[in-house]
Amino acid sequence: MKLPGAGSAIIIGLGIASPALGGSKIPIPIPRPDYDPGTMVVATPDKAASLTESKRTVLRGAPLTLADAVFLGLRNNRSIKSAYIDRIAQKFDLRVAEDRFTPQFSVQGEVARQRIGDVKSTTLGVAPGVTFLTPTGATFDFAWNNSATWNEGGRTASSAAEINVEQPLLRGAGVEVNMAPVQQARLRESINRLRLRATVSETIGSIIFAHRDLLLTQEELKLADDAVVRAEDLLGINQALIISGRMAEMDAVQTEADLETQKLRVLQARQSVETARLALLNLLGLDLSTRIVARETISLKTVDTRVDNLIRVALTERQDYQGQLYVIEQSRLGIVVAKNEQLWDISLFARGRFGGEFASGSPTRNVTEIMGGLRFNFPINDLAKQQQLVQADTGYRGAELQLADIRAGIEMQIRGSVSEVDLLWQQLTVADRSRELAARAIEIEKVKLNAGRSTTFQVRSLEDSLRSAENQLLAARIGYLNALTRLDLQLGTTLDTWQISLKE
Structure with a gap:
């Protein structure tokens, strides 16, 4: 699955190597030029433009693409570093087990x-x-x-x-009996490798979601600024109508109240941007005072969501499913040893x-x-020996039941994600059309207002509809990308998508 910005191959180990171009297994949307949140920049408070002067909020900071965020996370994230520290002891455990016949x-x-x-x-x-x-x-x-x-x-x-x-x-x-401890240690090492892959994949997923949260809040701030500009424009029309004697001065009070409400939403949006920025910096392991701006050019397109193919990929790539297969083999070897102990x-x-x-x-x-x-x-009459066999047998049967449970959970997750992706794609089409119609309706209503055939109340109502449509479209776009990222995680193909090779 190809994520936006996931065009680099990254090798991660106790150090990080350089990027190289690579492919992916499941298609993911590529950037679309007509929707570019990256046009925004973060501003220092002392240079921020005044909303009362009809200027947009300017956010200044280092531009950070999704690929940049993933790379920095692989290098600095504390969860990944902790996982690699654990691997030192895990690899030594395997070395001790394989030294059995030395x-x-x-x-x-x-x-x-x-x-x-x-x-x-x-x-x-x-x-x-x-x-x-x-x-x-x-x-x-x-x-x-x-x-x-x-x-x-x-x-x-x-x-x-x-x-x-x-x-x-x-x-x-x-x-077979004497090699069982060595084989079990090797299986345990395979499980530990899968757990490392799962940790890195989950961390990448968290970073992607955090980056999109910051991108979303930045776009919500942009929409809030747009709403302020439109409210000021409407207030200007009202004042012109008052001067010309076509509107009573008291009729503009509600428009002024709406303007102040939109300014309040701008302040709330700025706080959301700051919260999202801190959350992303924490995941990246960077100084929380660092000023960053999420930048990403986003394009959306439909993807292949045939459930049977996706389930087949998940059963091959999912770390929990593959790890449970190793657990079952460990349990089988435990039965071999327990039976031998009965002799x-x-x-x-x-x-x-x-x-x-x-x-x-x-x-x-x-x-x-x-x-x-x-x-x-x-x-x-040594019951302890029989107890060992009973425990090994029940452990094996329990591991097989858990495998079936994991498989059912995977299928349920995949089917749910596929349904979510398909529905969000349909919502995108509706939301985009709704936004266009809402914007067109305001233009028409303002023309009618200037001609004296409409009222300020009707224009404000349409402004509310436009704000709602814009927010729905933005949420649908980010939601669709997040749904694809969740599907990628559920398939276990996140590392393949980003061409990340774990080196130890």
Whole structure:
């Protein structure tokens, strides 16, 4: 889905790379020259024009397009930064899980000075070793134990290699069971990546809505200014009619009251602009004193809203749906492990010790010890093992039900958004025509007023209708674009629309 201003490819990671042109999956309106909110500029209070002098409110500030806002948000937004900080720990968790079958080296040692009665002795011991687990479940332990003791009676020393091997035959045996923790960690990492994509997508959506809110308030201020100009123009006509003796002076009082009401609406619109500006700056992570003006040339056109195609895209791209598929696979592996835990614990083992021992005044004695056998443990009524299997099974079935619930929710959202988009498109046509007719009606009524065939009351009534039509058209335009943005978020294609690649 191609959003207005979404013409740049952005690479986001722990840093942001430069833009490049890219395409999109679902069409979105392109800018239309005849509707340009960007013609407005924000003004500092000391240079603001006086409405009493029939001048428009001038807003000054740095122009900010939608693409600029998205780029700044990706670079500065605190939610995105926090998500990337979390990714540091998440990636390390995966590294730890994948280190499961890596040999673990260690060195143990001890130096001790001992006194028993009048006998003093010194003991030194060093034992480097390695332990590792194989995917079949076999464990290997190797240690090279070296020790020496000095006392008044002489010195003794020993050096021997010890090897222990154990291979489970039932519980804990098999590649699938032993690889399950690693596979679950990899699935969890995939879920974390999807969550990062969802966080970035939702943040982009929030920035787009905030930018359009600012654009909307700026346009509402412009319409309020237009209403003031028209009210002043009508007041001028009334004064001319009074001077010519064709209108009583008291008949212009209501027109003056309407003018003051429109000036009040201008002040309210300016406050709305300020509120929207602060909300956008907060999302962008910028200084709240920064003066900005939302600028965007907007064009509206109909889009392809075939529901079946959109649902198919959503099921492929939605982070929550894809993440739930990974959760189901994690639950399946949990059942595999739980079933394996129900088996008897039977293992083959072997142990060997090879080395020598030395004592002062005695020859070195070679040491060779070898032992092997079968070890078993048969639980009789261990309900904890059965509990693990029951929990794993219920977790799996619950995950499948949740997937169905997510799918139903996606379809409901897509169908609702499609209906909203179609209805708003129809409203746009009606609102545009209504605005044109309302403006034309005022022109005709003013001609009739000058000719003495109408009244000020009728002109004011038509002015109210025009203001309502203008606001409805503006709301319909922004609402239509926001509906397309919501649809883009619900499809899970926001990052594709803006050509954003997440790099870690």
